[in-house]
Amino acid sequence: MNVGDSNNGMLVIEVADALLDILSKVGYQRGPQRFREADRLRSQLDGVLTTGGSAYTLKPDRDGLCLRVEETLRRTLDEAVQAAEALQKDAGAHLREAFVAAYGIKPNPSVAYSQAVKAVEAVANPVFLPKSPEPTLGAVRSTLDQGRNKYVMAVSDRAGAPAGIDAAVELINLLWHGQRDRHAGGPTSAPVSQEAAETAVHAAALLVHWVSKGYVRKK
Known part of the structure; x- marks a missing residue:
């Protein structure tokens, strides 16, 4: 049955x-x-x-x-949690909470998205904003966006040189701008959909893994 x-x-x-x-x-x-x-x-x-x-x-x-969920996604999440906890214990906890809120028996898309953002902040803030008194994912986004020429990815580009961080920046942009319930009363404010929550969890798992393993780093 x-x-x-x-x-x-x-x-x-x-x-x-x-x-x-x-x-x-x-x-x-x-x-x-x-x-x-x-x-x-x-x-x-x-x-x-x-x-x-x-x-x-x-x-x-x-x-x-x-x-x-699909086994590859589950393994990706597990690997991201392990990498995050080696760098910042809270990041793994946030990522687990995001997954459960997205895929639990009583899904909560808003919590899932919020925890996904917190997971990325937990690993990215200490790496990219170590001296900031009020670090946020938005500040990380601005730092990387404005300093693209200062960072590289672990993977190589078509010329064999270390690739730029455009992919990481755009993924952070997607996660940051997609949280439409972060502030109420705006013209684009809206509840987080289940699909958006699941997308945020997947994006966060990838970003957490990249940052925790040092795949996005200074030149």
């Missing part, structure tokens, strides 16, 4: 989500043996969802459910 397609499918998913949250708390609070038992139950539940063809799977932290 496809759990996600049954008449009571969403109720089953919500119960499973709550169970995973309980198991995560029990595992950490009751010692190593309980942790192993809780982890085994989580793995069994994940197997049931996979075998049943459910649209849902375990969150990255295994404390709840989220929509099943």
Whole structure:
């Protein structure tokens, strides 16, 4: 049976989500043996969802459910989180929150987009604005845009020289300008759509990975 397609499918998913949250708390609070038992139950539940063809799977932290996404995207996110945490712990947490808010059983596009921006800020601000008293993604965008000739990418251009940072700047521009609910009352203010939130999470994962690994750097 496809759990996600049954008449009571969403109720089953919500119960499973709550169970995973309980198991995560029990595992950490009751010692190593309980942790192993809780982890085994989580793995069994994940197997049931996979075998049943459910649209849902375990969150990255295994404390709840989220929509099943393409495996390459999931690996990209995981790699970005690992790279970010090596540089700035908060960045990994923000990126996870963005993913869960975008793909959780109760999506929140506004939170997903906001957390995606924060994830990029967490790694980019210390690198590009180390002395700024009020660093923001907008300030990072301006710094890189105005100083394009001072930075390069790890990849080479068509002539074999280090490529310029146009791609990174445009991706930051996309993320920065696309957050239409950042300020209310403007002529272009609008709620964040689910599609925009998912796009922001993907863009943030790429930017976080690039910055954390030093793929965008000074000459």
